[in-house]
Amino acid sequence: MSRKPKDPCKPLACAIQDCLKGHNFQESACEQVIENLRECCRKWKDKSLVCSGMLERPITTEESNVQSKGAPDIKIWKVTA
8 A cells, every 4th residue: 555645845835824824814924934835846846736836936917917906915926937
């Protein structure tokens, strides 16, 4: 019976959720935790399911065509090859 390998970045994804919950979902308070997950995803993106939704860089307003009304701090990320 083979065991499914553990996702190397899952603990970091869980840490983000804990951080956001503990800081009233203020992303700016969890920037280091988010960066830790990005680092993990750079290393393990091909082996981590968590990283399948992780994006490499923020999308500019021009790229996104998103009108942000009342949410000036919103960050949208784009996958780059």
